[in-house]
Amino acid sequence: MEFRVLGPVEVRRHGSRVPLSGTKLHTVLAALLMAREEVVSDDRLSRLLWGWTPPATASAQLYTYVSRLRKILGDDILIDRRPPGYAMAIGNSSLDLIEFEELDREGREAFSAQDHEKAGDLLRGALARWNGPPLANTTDHLAAAEVPCLTEARAGTLEHRIAADLALxxxxxxxxxxxxxxxxxxxxxxxxxxxxxxxxxxxxxxxxxxxxxxxxxxxxxxxxxxxxxxxxxxxxxxxxxxxxxxxxxxGTAASEPAGRQGDQDTRGVPATLPPDTADFTGRERELGLLSRALTPNESAADRPRRVLVTGMAGVGKTALAVHAAHRCKRHFPDGQLYADLRTPDGTARPAGGVLLQLLRALGPAVGSGVADDTDELVRLYRERTGGRRLLILLDNAASAAQLGPLLPNTPEPAVLVTGRTALPTVAGAHTVALDPLEDGPALQVLAAAAGAERIAAAPGAAAVIVEHCAGLPLALRIAGMRIAARPHYAPDRFARRLADPGTRLRELHSGDLDVQGALLASWRALRPDARRAFPDLGGLGPEPFPAVRAAGLLGLPEGEAELLLEAMADEALLEVSGADEWGRPCYVFHPLVRLFALSLPDDRAQGAPAGRFRGGVTGG
CATH class of the missing domain: 1.25.40.10 (Tetratricopeptide repeat domain)
Known part of the structure; x- marks a missing residue:
């Protein structure tokens, strides 16, 4: 039997999860496991379950929880009554916390002995025992008592593993x-x-x-x-x-400065992809298309492999591209490179800065006299990528002008590009356009982030959350993370918090993930006249509309209004949705993009507060 506390508390028997219900049952199990066969007093268990205000029936409830655990775990696990509390012995079963500590100890010993390769492997094994935030489905009282120590232990292991990598x-x-x-x-x-x-x-x-x-x-x-x-x-x-x-x-000199490293073969294979998403789901068809497009094809060996993934902010372009890149790594033995082509505020990075980043990974350091010469950087980049079986992931491309210098000029390197819209520079490339997810895959993404059991236990609330997230993977992942981080926080409650359109975007925020922030970068990328017009268009409602309606609202000729709408479509803030009865193209907002538009201030209104939510929302 396997016990886990470095993540959600769970029990596995023969590889299958043993069903446990309720936060408090998980809390009692975790407290007994972490005591390492020592007695946990009734008073401590009571505080971990209810804090300083236990119910009058605390003793009876505690007895019930222990009885349920004994029945669920069977005779192989001993939970013994030892006044003033209980002790648990797991026999030959495993506990991820003990495995983590043993691997960590061995890894630090190897590091002290300067066996950095062995140390790194052992410490990576220790960190692999973690499966998310520790004790994630227990009470806040237990989390407050134990999580800081566990988090400190993990951070210390990370520091030692990184030190081993730096030494290598x-x-x-x-x-x-x-x-x-x-x-x-x-x-x-x-x-x-x-x-x-x-x-x-x-x-x-x-x-x-x-x-x-x-x-x-x-x-x-x-x-x-x-x-x-x-x-x-x-x-x-x-x-x-x-x-x-x-x-x-x-085989190389330990004291040689980084700027004089000989030829690129001594540097090892570059591998700068971001970490893969462990619970990636919901894009099987698109993942298959990308994998086939990136796989070498002898019949087209002389044609460049350029693959483009497009879609609105938050639709999962980067996650899909990174997952596909990791899946196809075996086809690119000369390395895999990654570069984000935008700054955190959404503005485009100059091609020269991106080229310097890629060149550092590909070979000897670039001299200071070359750093400001874009033409020379392009020459060096194409020289170092030429003939090499590389996968180059260029994320968040802003324009054809930015992307052009970053494309190799030989067919061996494959280039995977993400951007909000089609780019002429990669004309003829395989293009995978991502739409918001249908309800089924959207529910899978939510369950992967929140925990399948919690979502399965509240199907009605899950359906409401999926509806309000409108198929946007970023919104679904944020919703799932917020539910997972609060074991006491019922999905029904979060569904009710999303119900108000005026505050929905504020709820779709967790740590560095923020739907409104992602959309804000797209809005800032608009040209000034489109940026000013965008907030007013939210008032046209959730249905498709032609340019003539936008022209009437904005007080512009129809042709000028259509140019603004096309600029917004280029940044994936609007979608082209068929044509009206007179054959005119129609445009439509994604529901969350429309809420974002309505939340923006009207520049023409004097003193309009930032983030003011204008009314008139129908259909959420």
Whole structure:
């Protein structure tokens, strides 16, 4: 039997999940498991179940929970009454927490012995025991008591595993992961030091310096302290150039500066794809199309493989492209590269900056005299990609002008592009246009994020949530994450919170994921006249409308109004939806995009507050 607490608490017998119902039953099981056969007193169990205000029937309820566990787990698991509480012995069964701790201990010992390869493997094995936020389906009282220690343990293991990777010269492979970890743990100075080190060794000294100053500001604002000695020492090493020196892969000199690394074969295979989505679901047909398009075809070996994924913000372009790229990695033994072509606020990154990023992964460092010469960067890029079986994922392409310099000029590298609309630069490419999900796949995405059991237990609420998310994967994932993060929070309650159109977008926000923020980037990318006109168009309602109706609302000639509508369609803020009875093209809002339009201020109204929600919503 297998017990798990590093994620949702669950029991598995012969690989199948043993059904357990209720937050409190999971809480009693987790408390007994984490005590490691020590007695857990009735008082502690009561506090973990009900806090400081237990019901009058607490003792009877506790007895009932223990009896149910004994019946469910069977004779192989002993739950013994030992006054003043209970103790649990799991015999030959496994507990993921114990496995995590043993692998972590062995990994740290290997690291101390400078066996960095073994240390990395062991520590990765330890981290693989985690399956999401720990104790996710227990009470807040247990989570408050235990989760901080578990989170600290995981962070320490991550730091040691990253240190092993840095010692092996894998700085390029872990930069994306470290960036996410700094966002997750902004006050952990060691992780910030490790990202500064990785950035410096990738030739990104300016980014490393910025990261230090940002960390100093965060520490001052949050804790009122200065950076610790380790962070200051890393910064000094960055400034004096010693941080760039790093251990190399086997067979190379450990002391050789990063800027003089010989030919590209000594650098290993570049692999800068973001991590895959473990619970990816809902796009089987489109995934099949991408996989076939990326797979080498001998009959078309002399034709460039360029694949384009299009769709509105939040429709899952990046998740699909990353998943397809990981699925097809075996076809690209010379490496896989990734670059985001937009900044966090949605503006396009200059092609020169993207080329520098890709060139760092592909070969020797680019000299400072070349960094500002885009033509020379393009030449070097095409020279280093020529003839190599590479997969290059260019995410969030903004325009043909931006994309053109980033395309190799030989057929061996495959290029996978995501963008909001079709791009002339990749004309003739395989194009996969993503629409919002149908109800069935949408429900799968929600269940994958929230937990299948919780969604299955509330089918009515799940259907309402799916309806209000209108098939948008980003919205569905946010909804699922919010439900999963609150075991006491019934899906019915969240469904009721989504019911109000005026506040729906505010509810579709979790951590760095934000539907309104994703749409805001698309709106900011519009040209100024389209950006000003967009908020008013929400008043045209949820049904398709021709340009003549928009012209009447905006006070413009029909031709000018149609140009504005086409600009909005190019940013996937409107969809073209057939034609009216006179053959004129019609446009329609996605339901959440329309709510976003209605939430924007009217620039022509003096003193209109940002985010003001204008009325007139019908149909949600």
């Amino acid at each position: 010269g894998r700085h390029e492979e872990i930069t994306v992961e470290l960036t996410g970890l700094v966002a997750e743990f902004p006050l952990r100075e060691r992780i910030r030091c490790q990202l500064m080190t990785a950035l410096c060794r990738c030739g990104r000294q300016a980014d490393a310096i910025h990261l230090y100053h940002h960390g100093r500001s965060v520490l001052a604002e949050e804790l009122g302290v200065d950076p610790g000695e380790e962070l200051q020492a890393t910064y000094r090493a960055l400034l004096d150039g010693s941080l760039v020196r790093h251990p190399r892969r086997a």
